[in-house]
Amino acid sequence: MTKKLNTPELSRRALLKSAAAGGVTLAATATGVTEATAAQALEKETKENPITTKQDWNQVLGDGVDANPYGKPSEYEKNVIRRSVPWLTASPESSINFTPLHELDGIITPNGLCFERHHAGIAEVDPSEHRLMINGLVDKPLVFTMEDLKRFPRTNKIYFLECAANSGMEWRGAQLNGCQFTHGMIHCVNYTGVLLKDILAEAGLKTNAKWLMPEGADASGMNRSIPIEKALKDCMVAFKMNGEALRPEQGYPIRLVIPGWEGNMWVKWLRRIEVGDMPWHAREETSKYTDLMENGKARRFTWEMDCKSIITNPSPQAPITHGKGHTVLTGLAWSGRGKVDRVDITLDGGKNWQKARIDGPSLDKALHRFYFEFEWDGRPLLLQSRAIDETGYVQPTKDELREVRGTNSIYHNNGIQTWHVNAKGDAENVEIS
Amino acid sequence: MSKFPKILSIIFCSLLCATPVLASKLNLGREATKAEIKAWDIDVRPDGQGLPEGKGTVEKGEQVFSEQCAACHGDFGEGVDRWPVLAGGLGTIKGDDPVKTVGSYWPYASTVFDYIYRAMPFGNAQSLSPDEVYAVTAYILHLNEIVKEDFELSKKNFTSIKMPNEKNFFADPRPDTPTMKKKKPCMENCKKKVKITKRARVINVTPDQNKNSTSKE
Numbered sequence: 001m002t003k004k005l006n007t008p009e010l011s012r013r014a015l016l017k018s019a020a021a022g023g024v025t026l027a028a029t030a031t032g033v034t035e036a037t038a039a040q041a042l043e044k045e046t047k048e049n050p051i052t053t054k055q056d057w058n059q060v061l062g063d064g065v066d067a068n069p070y071g072k073p074s075e076y077e078k079n080v081i082r083r084s085v086p087w088l089t090a091s092p093e094s095s096i097n098f099t100p101l102h103e104l105d106g107i108i109t110p111n112g113l114c115f116e117r118h119h120a121g122i123a124e125v126d127p128s129e130h131r132l133m134i135n136g137l138v139d140k141p142l143v144f145t146m147e148d149l150k151r152f153p154r155t156n157k158i159y160f161l162e163c164a165a166n167s168g169m170e171w172r173g174a175q176l177n178g179c180q181f182t183h184g185m186i187h188c189v190n191y192t193g194v195l196l197k198d199i200l201a202e203a204g205l206k207t208n209a210k211w212l213m214p215e216g217a218d219a220s221g222m223n224r225s226i227p228i229e230k231a232l233k234d235c236m237v238a239f240k241m242n243g244e245a246l247r248p249e250q251g252y253p254i255r256l257v258i259p260g261w262e263g264n265m266w267v268k269w270l271r272r273i274e275v276g277d278m279p280w281h282a283r284e285e286t287s288k289y290t291d292l293m294e295n296g297k298a299r300r301f302t303w304e305m306d307c308k309s310i311i312t313n314p315s316p317q318a319p320i321t322h323g324k325g326h327t328v329l330t331g332l333a334w335s336g337r338g339k340v341d342r343v344d345i346t347l348d349g350g351k352n353w354q355k356a357r358i359d360g361p362s363l364d365k366a367l368h369r370f371y372f373e374f375e376w377d378g379r380p381l382l383l384q385s386r387a388i389d390e391t392g393y394v395q396p397t398k399d400e401l402r403e404v405r406g407t408n409s410i411y412h413n414n415g416i417q418t419w420h421v422n423a424k425g426d427a428e429n430v431e432i433s
Numbered sequence: 434m435s436k437f438p439k440i441l442s443i444i445f446c447s448l449l450c451a452t453p454v455l456a457s458k459l460n461l462g463r464e465a466t467k468a469e470i471k472a473w474d475i476d477v478r479p480d481g482q483g484l485p486e487g488k489g490t491v492e493k494g495e496q497v498f499s500e501q502c503a504a505c506h507g508d509f510g511e512g513v514d515r516w517p518v519l520a521g522g523l524g525t526i527k528g529d530d531p532v533k534t535v536g537s538y539w540p541y542a543s544t545v546f547d548y549i550y551r552a553m554p555f556g557n558a559q560s561l562s563p564d565e566v567y568a569v570t571a572y573i574l575h576l577n578e579i580v581k582e583d584f585e586l587s588k589k590n591f592t593s594i595k596m597p598n599e600k601n602f603f604a605d606p607r608p609d610t611p612t613m614k615k616k617k618p619c620m621e622n623c624k625k626k627v628k629i630t631k632r633a634r635v636i637n638v639t640p641d642q643n644k645n646s647t648s649k650e
Contacts, residue, residue, distance in 0.1 A: 083640065120558065133465050144461065175636050177633040177634060215551075220558070286539055286540055287535075299603060304607065351623055394613055394618050404610060431629070431631035
């Protein structure tokens with residue numbers, strides 16, 4: 001929180017509040033830190049002490065109930081927003097923005113901060129006019145209303161969704177300065193919905209049913225091919241995220257959930273599933289979402305998301321502002337193949353590694369939160385995290401990936417990220433030898 | 434039940450033991466009508482399944498393209514500004530700067546039809562007739578030197594089109610980097626020297642986040 005100290009337009013009061021919130025400022029001063037910001041804060045703090053000075057909210061009545069029938073974050077959190085990189089795409093309707101990972105904690109992404117990726121803008125679907133059709137190689141083609149879907153047995157599951165292009169801008173080298181931009185095409189929410197296999201069973205699969213083609217109701221008519229084994233194993237049709245209806249930008253009223261597999265397949269505004277005996281080779285699995293190798297050959301149907309991790313704090317958008325002393329490093333790890341077993345941290349660019357502490361639930365194909373607490377001596381750091389999943393997959397370095405794939409593949413860059421933290425505590429996206 | 438593939442009946446058997454209520458159908462939803470299926474079932478596969486009746490010439494396609502597509506994709510599919518490039522790039526796929534287009538990269542012509550029919554023109558999707566989509570597909574194939582100028586594409590001859598890059602696609606071979614089975618990750622004294630080789634600030638393409646630009650020099 002103390003990072004707001006640097007922000008000029010914040011009020012004196014906010015400044016004091018943030019200094020107080022970061023109680024570390026006081027503690028750090030006691031241990032002899034001479035950082036300019038810390039000293040300034042202390043000077044203000046002694047003049048207008050937040051404990052001895054009465055605050056407005058200590059005395060005046062606040063808003064009553066219903067001031068915000070649908071609540072919203074504190075005004076002091078207004079920087080916690082999704083952000084985009086305008087030069088990446090031609091139009092905002094076919095574009096992407098990024099989850100502010102450096103502002104979040106735990107493993108759940110709040111609904112309003114889940115990154116967005118649209119191919120024809122956000123469809124505003126009236127749920128009473130929405131239908132899900134199952135057709136193709138089935139005994140009886142069926143149509144379901146939203147009400148019908150909610151009468152299937154429901155299930156709740158926490159899964160991450162990562163775009164296959166997450167970190168795709170970094171294939172040729174460090175480019176974007178912030179984990180929001182390098183790793184923010186990911187979110188993790190609690191889905192409520194029904195199992196796809198239950199819906200398919202209602203229609204009755206024919207014996208030659210091998211592939212499914214989900215299709216969206218938006219103006220891109222998003223379609224992909226999914227092998228039947230995956231569909232029957234763990235796919236869901238979800239209508240809730242974190243307890244409330246899906247947000248329009250996440251596919252309201254229903255989206256497909258394909259645990260551990262690339263986000264593009266999780267078709268939003270799902271309106272139809274065709275059952276077939278071979279894949280469709282749709283645009284999003286030929287022109288896009290195929291991985292071009294250096295020899296001109298391209299991998300297709302690269303569905304699974306490899307094991308990956310990222311230190312979210314400190315990072316370029318979240319520098320260390322308290323000076324040397326006790327420091328909390330935190331980040332996220334995940335694997336499309338299951339649970340994350342272990343996360344290792346290095347402070348010295350990979351010379352020596354130590355195990356981080358995974359805290360909170362460790363769930364199949366969900367984000368895992370890790371922490372690593374250490375005494376920072378104020379010397380520059382080269383931070384990396386390395387995740388290992390339950391299948392024994394070890395997150396590779398970026399150079400290891402380039403060795404096998406070259407630099408043209410765009411998708412599935414799960415290489416180890418490096419942050420350089422200088423003596424002031426500022427962090428930068430770098431690559432190292 | 435007899436018509437279910439084996440895998441599904443196994444799943445159902447195990448469900449039957451645990452929760453009998455799930456084993457039988459729930460009788461949810463209603464049968465889709467033929468007209469409804471026809472209205473939505475617009476997908477086209479490489480083997481030609483799903484192609485509607487119709488046909489269109491390169492010449493007709495050029496007209497549709499210049500009226501409805503060229504503003505974004507350029508008269509010759511070269512792409513205006515950052516809008517997608519649809520033609521050219523032949524022979525670049527192996528190089529340092531691959532230009533992926535319908536001709537240089539796409540493995541199947543059916544994908545061109547399927548995609549345009551469902552998603553283009555951008556912002557007015559599913560407005561083209563089957564004949565217009567045949568025509569504009571023929572034109573894009575012509576821009577990519579896959580069919581001649583006097584070609585007419587139709588439901589009948591569609592599957593005769595072969596794309597030059599089809600053979601270059603292969604199945605996902607991952608995991609393609611060492612796993613624990615092969616190599617335990619090093620924990621101590623893993624390297625002697627570390628040097629910074631690349632820096633994001635030098636490139637300086639990160640959007641200015643004015644309000645929380647905490648990473649000041």
